Amino acid sequence: MATGLDGVIAAQTRLSHVDGEAGRLILRGFELEQLAGHWTFEEVAALLWQDIVPHAADLAGSLGQARCAAWQRFHPLLPQLAGMSAIEGMRFLLAAVPDEPADATGLLGAAGVAMAAALRAATNAAPLSPNADAGHAADLLRMLRGQAGDASEVRAFETYLVAAMDHGLNASTFTARVVASTEAGLASAVVAALGALKGPLHGGAPGPVLDMLDAIAEAANADAWIDAAIARGERLMGFGHRIYRVRDPRADVLKHAVSGLRGRDNRIALAEAVEQAGLKALARHKPGRRLDVNTEFYTALLLEALAIARCGFTPVFAAARTAGWIAHACEQQQTGRLLRPASQYIGPWPEPQAA
Missing domain, CATH: 1.10.580.10 (Citrate Synthase, domain 1)
Structure with missing residues (x-):
């Protein structure tokens, strides 16, 4: 099932x-x-x-x-x-x-x-x-x-x-x-x-991407921080998707949109360095499994660059x-149809009644 x-x-x-x-x-x-x-x-x-x-x-x-x-x-x-x-x-x-x-x-x-x-x-x-x-x-x-x-x-x-x-x-x-x-x-x-x-399992993922950028702080720290996070078994926020087995198309259009804001007072350069470090580390630690950036990664960066609160x-x-x-x-x-899915009962059954 x-x-x-x-x-x-x-x-x-x-x-x-x-x-x-x-x-x-x-x-x-x-x-x-x-x-x-x-x-x-x-x-x-x-x-x-x-x-x-x-x-x-x-x-x-x-x-x-x-x-x-x-x-x-x-x-x-x-x-x-x-x-x-x-x-x-x-x-x-x-x-x-x-x-x-x-x-x-x-x-x-x-x-x-x-x-x-x-x-x-x-x-x-x-x-x-x-x-x-x-x-x-x-x-x-x-x-x-x-x-x-x-x-x-x-x-x-x-x-x-x-x-x-x-x-x-x-x-x-x-x-x-x-x-x-x-x-x-x-x-x-x-x-x-x-x-x-x-x-948070549906709509709350972009915020933790910024928490990750906060922790990394500088592009020079990205490789070591990401390797340590993977070694601890932690999930890299903004990487991988439940549905997409290749690159999330929303990430591509958002990355292009973010590029128009490069050079301003934002963390686009840091995020790009984290993206590259994350992709390299995931390729080393999880060979044969493609884990690319998803929409939350560049959503977080774009909304932060627009000065929208987390x-x-x-x-x-x-x-x-x-x-x-x-x-x-x-x-x-x-x-005109009511959605009414069925469920499978896995609880206990009543004891047979004595005749």
């Missing part, structure tokens, strides 16, 4: 395909490399939503207004964020979004505003209102940091949002589909998915993935 549902087909989808053996991520007929860094967040979300989510074609023109409407809904609730972590604050705000009437664009805008407001509150900064006329990536980056990004920063951030938008039937996306199959409502599906993402990495990921959650929830609803 497959544990963890590995290899079990639970849904048919037109949205995304993860090919771990070939290192490919396909979104609605496009390789990720064709989209990330070339299309806007709104364009890729509309691509995912076409023929599945109502009003997908209007997304580029309506998402800014959706952010503003979300701000009006959330503003009276912002004092309640005191003492909450960023992810808990985001969950709290999104729980205030009603299921009816179903509004996919409104929910996507709300996810971005909730993410930015919750992170600002968690870092003792005042949340900022949205700008309806700005692009989604540019506006979220400004609301996160308190200042607008330049062209290179916005491009890098938008590349990340696109790369994180959808990735097959992962734990949070499966959760969204299960909830959607009950007809609970779109907002309920997204809030449930966010709860699944909160777990506690915001998972909420930022959630704001991007909400577009995918919505697409999967709506696709699941089209089937």
Whole structure:
């Protein structure tokens, strides 16, 4: 029996395909490399939503207004964020979004505003209102940091949002589909998915990559530190992936995006040295097993280079993935089928009763 549902087909989808053996991520007929860094967040979300989510074609023109409407809904609730972590604050705000009437664009805008407001509150900064006329990536980056990004920063951030938008039937996306199959409502599906993402085995990996860079400190220390970590049996954060047996395609597009920020006040040069040291050490210690960098490695580096606090990495990921959650929830609803897997009982059986 497959544990963890590995290899079990639970849904048919037109949205995304993860090919771990070939290192490919396909979104609605496009390789990720064709989209990330070339299309806007709104364009890729509309691509995912076409023929599945109502009003997908209007997304580029309506998402800014959706952010503003979300701000009006959330503003009276912002004092309640005191003492909450960023992810808990985001969950709290999104729980205030009603299921009816179903509004996919409104929910996507709300996810971005909730993410930015919750992170600002968690870092003792005042949340900022949205700008309806700005692009989604540019506006979220400004609301996160308190200042607008330049062209290179916005491009890098938008590349990340696109790369994180959808990735097959992962734990949070499966959760969204299960909830959607009950007809609970779109907002309920997204809030449930966010709860699944909160777990460190799913959404929490980029932060420890930075902890590793903190410990290494200088490029000259990378070889010795990594060899010692492997000798202790520790996992190298940001290397290897449960699905990909070759390079994670998201790591490639994010590395390219990060390259546009090289030379600024960041740790890109250190990370590149750690990547090379890690790959060499893994090849020595684990011959015959390819372990490459994954998306968390360059996600951590990119978000840090954009001056986004570590506690915001998972909420930022959630704001991007909400577009995918919505697409999967709506696709699941089209089937009209309740997801109800079976279980295998391995507990004790009742003792036979005397005649």
